[in-house]
Amino acid sequence: MYHISDLKKYIRCPRLFQLSFNEEGTSFNPYVRLDQEVTELARIKLNANNYFLGIVNDEPEKALNAMDNYEWIIKGRFEYKNLRVKVPFLHKNEDGWDLYFLFIGNYPHDDDILFYTSTLWVLINNNIKIKDISIIHLNSKYVREDKLDIDQLFVISKNFYNAKNNESNNIKQLIFKKMKDYSDTLNKMDIALNSKIYPSKKVKACTRFGKCKYYDTCFVEELDMEDNSILTLVSSQYKNEMYQEGIKYLKDVDLERLEGSRKQFAQIMADINGGLFFDKLALKTWLYKLKYPLSFLDFEWETYAIPPYQGMKTYDVLPFQYSLHILEDEKIIHKEFIGENDTRLNLLKSLLNDIPKTGSIIAYNGEAAEKIRIKELAKMFPEYSKPLMKIYSRIVDLQLPFDLGIVYDTRMKGHYSLKMIMSLLNDVGYSELEISQGMDAVFNWRSLDKLESKEEKEIVIENLKSYCAMDTYAMIVVYRWLKKLAE
Numbered sequence: 150m151y152h153i154s155d156l157k158k159y160i161r162c163p164r165l166f167q168l169s170f171n172e173e174g175t176s177f178n179p180y181v182r183l184d185q186e187v188t189e190l191a192r193i194k195l196n197a198n199n200y201f202l203g204i205v206n207d208e209p210e211k212a213l214n215a216m217d218n219y220e221w222i223i224k225g226r227f228e229y230k231n232l233r234v235k236v237p238f239l240h241k242n243e244d245g246w247d248l249y250f251l252f253i254g255n256y257p258h259d260d261d262i263l264f265y266t267s268t269l270w271v272l273i274n275n276n277i278k279i280k281d282i283s284i285i286h287l288n289s290k291y292v293r294e295d296k297l298d299i300d301q302l303f304v305i306s307k308n309f310y311n312a313k314n315n316e317s318n319n320i321k322q323l324i325f326k327k328m329k330d331y332s333d334t335l336n337k338m339d340i341a342l343n344s345k346i347y348p349s350k351k352v353k354a355c356t357r358f359g360k361c362k363y364y365d366t367c368f369v370e371e372l373d374m375e376d377n378s379i380l381t382l383v384s385s386q387y388k389n390e391m392y393q394e395g396i397k398y399l400k401d402v403d404l405e406r407l408e409g410s411r412k413q414f415a416q417i418m419a420d421i422n423g424g425l426f427f428d429k430l431a432l433k434t435w436l437y438k439l440k441y442p443l444s445f446l447d448f449e450w451e452t453y454a455i456p457p458y459q460g461m462k463t464y465d466v467l468p469f470q471y472s473l474h475i476l477e478d479e480k481i482i483h484k485e486f487i488g489e490n491d492t493r494l495n496l497l498k499s500l501l502n503d504i505p506k507t508g509s510i511i512a513y514n515g516e517a518a519e520k521i522r523i524k525e526l527a528k529m530f531p532e533y534s535k536p537l538m539k540i541y542s543r544i545v546d547l548q549l550p551f552d553l554g555i556v557y558d559t560r561m562k563g564h565y566s567l568k569m570i571m572s573l574l575n576d577v578g579y580s581e582l583e584i585s586q587g588m589d590a591v592f593n594w595r596s597l598d599k600l601e602s603k604e605e606k607e608i609v610i611e612n613l614k615s616y617c618a619m620d621t622y623a624m625i626v627v628y629r630w631l632k633k634l635a636e
């Protein structure tokens with residue numbers, strides 16, 4: 150039996166389908182927190198009261214038989230030609246059924262069209278007459294009051310949304326138009342499973358939706374890739390092509406096939422220089438703008454699909470921790486905050502108290518993270534908007550010299566996260582910590598609710614503090630390195 154995820158994998162890459170099909174599923178900790186059972190909330194929104202509820206491993210006949218006796222089929226399992234689908238909601242209409250897909254996001258786009266078309270294909274081939282198709286999704290405009298308003302939380306849409314999140318194609322028309330007969334693909338999937346694993350071949354699908362989980366198995370040779378390999382070239386359409394032709398190093402790049410970004414220039418110059426490139430004048434100019442005392446700031450936060458507290462919207466984030474290292478006259482002071490549950494107000498009050506009133510506030514990737522967090526807090530708590538927006542205006546992004554190709558060391562291999570740079574600078578690093586990744590920090594904070602013993606909670610909190618403090622300490626190390634280069 151196949152699921153739509155298998156069909157998607159096969160279409161992405163037959164080898165990926167082969168490798169993953171018999172693999173044990175690993176437990177998955179979602180990036181976004183979802184405490185409520187969304188299907189149940191959507192059921193209430195749809196006013197579905199007389200319903201059959203399908204469960205895992207149901208025989209497909211079960212949902213089919215239930216169609217005679219119920220007005221609604223929720224999570225019904227249906228199957229055709231070995232392809233099994235789980236259908237969120239079917240509602241009996243006069244002489245057919247209305248189909249509702251459930252999308253736990255604000256804007257369903259048509260990029261997941263295969264999911265919708267293959268579901269429809271299975272239903273039609275079970276002789277189910279589909280009258281109308283809609284998507285029930287989260288309402289981006291809903292702001293939670295004291296209690297969750299389920300009616301406001303969802304929107305029932307007849308249209309997909311485009312890249313700008315404006316309404317676009319009609320859902321029913323597009324799904325019917327794009328639906329294909331998947332029999333041939335399903336037959337080929339059978340053949341693939343009875344064949345030897347296909348050889349790996351570098352295709353766009355290897356990296357298109359993020360790096361494929363089998364990438365390192367498929368291209369083992371790249372694990373030992375040299376620091377100055379052409380394969381480290383960032384945002385390059387042709388690097389694989391050049392590599393296949395025997396152009397192995399950055400310095401030998403074919404200029405005709407170079408996009409020509411500043412980062413690429415820095416990478417090539419670093420290889421020509423023997424490993425390091427920096428634009429001294431640009432670096433000096435950037436450093437010159439920084440004003441003492443320097444406050445190095447880092448937030449950790451949780452993202453909630455459904456707003457858990459007043460004033461929050463769908464997919465809002467809740468900052469629960471910060472670390473602040475203050476550097477003045479080469480003296481370092483450390484301050485920090487961590488809270489549980491709805492800790493927004495306590496966090497912002499503590500921050501306003503801890504952060505120096507003058508000087509630059511430095512955050513790594515601060516444009517895309519800390520600045521946005523501060524702005525969000527200012528919006529949620531307008532009475533603190535003025536001092537928060539002052540902090541906002543003082544934030545300087547430490548990632549900028551790397552983003553702009555002002556500094557590059559070939560040992561970065563195309564990446565310049567704080568962890569990567571710290572590993573080059575031979576300072577005490579993240580590897581010593583119990584929590585060493587941003588998402589681990591979120592999962593650990595998430596686990597605090599479930600821990601009963603005070604001791605266990607304290608250990609998690611200490612680990613979280615160490616991790617966040619390492620981020621701001623790492624920024625000082627990187628800042629000092631940049632300063633040294635400029636001198």
Ligand code: SF4
Pocket residue numbers: 161162163164165168349350351352354355361362363364367
């Ligand atoms: S890395 Fe590429 S070739 Fe290997 S399984 Fe993934 S998509 Fe297929």
